[in-house]
Amino acid sequence: MGAGSWGTTFGLVVGDTGHEVTLWARRPELAAAINATRRNPDYLPDVELPPGLRAVSDPEEAMDGAYAVVLAVPSQLLRRTLEGWSVPADAHVVSLAKGIELGTGRRMSEVVTEVAGVEPERLAVVTGPNLAREIAARQPSASVAASVLEATAQDVQRICHTPSFRVYTNGDVVGCELAGATKNVIALGVGMAVGLGFGANATASLITRGLAETARLGAALGADPYTFAGLAGLGDLVATCQSPLSRNRTFGEELGRGRSVAEISHATRQVAEGVLSCASVQQLAHEHGVDVPIVDHVAAVVAGELTPAEGVRALMSRAPGRER
Numbered sequence: 001m002g003a004g005s006w007g008t009t010f011g012l013v014v015g016d017t018g019h020e021v022t023l024w025a026r027r028p029e030l031a032a033a034i035n036a037t038r039r040n041p042d043y044l045p046d047v048e049l050p051p052g053l054r055a056v057s058d059p060e061e062a063m064d065g066a067y068a069v070v071l072a073v074p075s076q077l078l079r080r081t082l083e084g085w086s087v088p089a090d091a092h093v094v095s096l097a098k099g100i101e102l103g104t105g106r107r108m109s110e111v112v113t114e115v116a117g118v119e120p121e122r123l124a125v126v127t128g129p130n131l132a133r134e135i136a137a138r139q140p141s142a143s144v145a146a147s148v149l150e151a152t153a154q155d156v157q158r159i160c161h162t163p164s165f166r167v168y169t170n171g172d173v174v175g176c177e178l179a180g181a182t183k184n185v186i187a188l189g190v191g192m193a194v195g196l197g198f199g200a201n202a203t204a205s206l207i208t209r210g211l212a213e214t215a216r217l218g219a220a221l222g223a224d225p226y227t228f229a230g231l232a233g234l235g236d237l238v239a240t241c242q243s244p245l246s247r248n249r250t251f252g253e254e255l256g257r258g259r260s261v262a263e264i265s266h267a268t269r270q271v272a273e274g275v276l277s278c279a280s281v282q283q284l285a286h287e288h289g290v291d292v293p294i295v296d297h298v299a300a301v302v303a304g305e306l307t308p309a310e311g312v313r314a315l316m317s318r319a320p321g322r323e324r
């Protein structure tokens with residue numbers, strides 16, 4: 001459900017396992033173009049889609065009879081989008097979005113449960129170092145399918161584990177979702193450092209201390225600390241922070257070079273989740289009394305309260321501390 005970069009690519013992955021895939025595109029003309037050309041001209045023009053994949057623009061038609069409904073709509077649109085749908089009562093539901101809802105501080109699986117009445121036992125989250133373009137090119141990658149019920153995680157693993165996409169099951173939905181949302185914010189910060197002309201020491205320091213913030217937040221919210229050393233944590237953080245393919249890192253880089261949030265947002269149709277989630281991750285952390293200085297400074301730059309250079313100075317001039 002969602003024919004953007006990741007929804008289309010995940011459809012290709014599931015198609016590669018031999019399952020039939022119905023891809024929901026919001027715009028009928030995009031669905032028609034996908035069916036006519038076997039490509040997604042807007043988001044993935046160079047990649048041929050598997051023969052078992054067809055696109056539709058009616059959400060009910062897309063979900064009818066589905067074994068699994070896979071949600072690939074950006075985080076801040078998920079609630080609004082789900083409110084208009086009736087998700088089948090017997091299907092697995094898989095969330096792919098990496099963000100925290102503004103205003104409510106909800107994780108995406110919480111939004112799905114709240115709006116669509118989906119019990120946590122049939123919900124799974126797929127997340128990890130999964131840059132869509134590399135996966136669409138069938139480059140090797142690993143990921144996790146997380147669910148509170150191992151059988152659900154295994155069912156989802158079965159429909160998306162391929163020779164190039166290796167899926168591990170995981171029981172820590174909270175940690176996996178927090179890691180996926182927070183890494184986008186850290187990647188904005190890393191991008192800013194790159195845009196300001198800083199090198200590997202600065203980016204490695206941000207990645208490492210960013211992971212420490214994420215793990216602290218996870219601990220406060222009941223996540224398993226090992227998740228942050230795994231694919232959903234360190235894996236995704238490193239991939240996103242180091243790849244020029246990452247929209248979040250690229251967005252941060254442009255900020256670091258002096259462009260404004262409005263200018264950068266205008267120039268792309270693709271979502272950089274961290275731009276909105278920096279405020280919701282920050283709010284969630286503050287509500288739980290968790291210290292998240294990198295998130296705080298990224299949020300201040302995104303809000304226009306600091307320039308990236310001022311953000312770095314403020315971050316570096318905090319009182320010396322003890323590593324943990």
Ligand SMILES: NC(=O)C1=CN([C@@H]2O[C@H](COP(=O)(O)OP(=O)(O)OC[C@H]3O[C@@H](n4cnc5c(N)ncnc54)[C@H](O)[C@@H]3O)[C@@H](O)[C@H]2O)C=CC1
Pocket residue numbers: 001002003004005006007008025026043072073074075077081096097098099130131132133269270271273
């Ligand atoms: N692209 C990637 O490499 C990866 C993305 N993700 C996550 O997947 C989620 C979706 O991202 P992408 O597909 O990459 O985004 P995208 O920017 O490529 O596509 C946006 C999608 O949202 C839909 N959309 C836009 N406005 C809408 C509206 N008003 N109502 C309903 N749908 C609307 C579009 O039709 C499209 O399907 C995000 O949370 C992202 O963080 C996760 C892993 C990898």
Ligand SMILES: O=C(CO)COP(=O)(O)O
Pocket residue numbers: 098128129130131132184187236239240245246247248249271272273
């Ligand atoms: O989540 C991703 C890789 O795992 C994609 O990151 P971006 O949204 O920054 O492109």
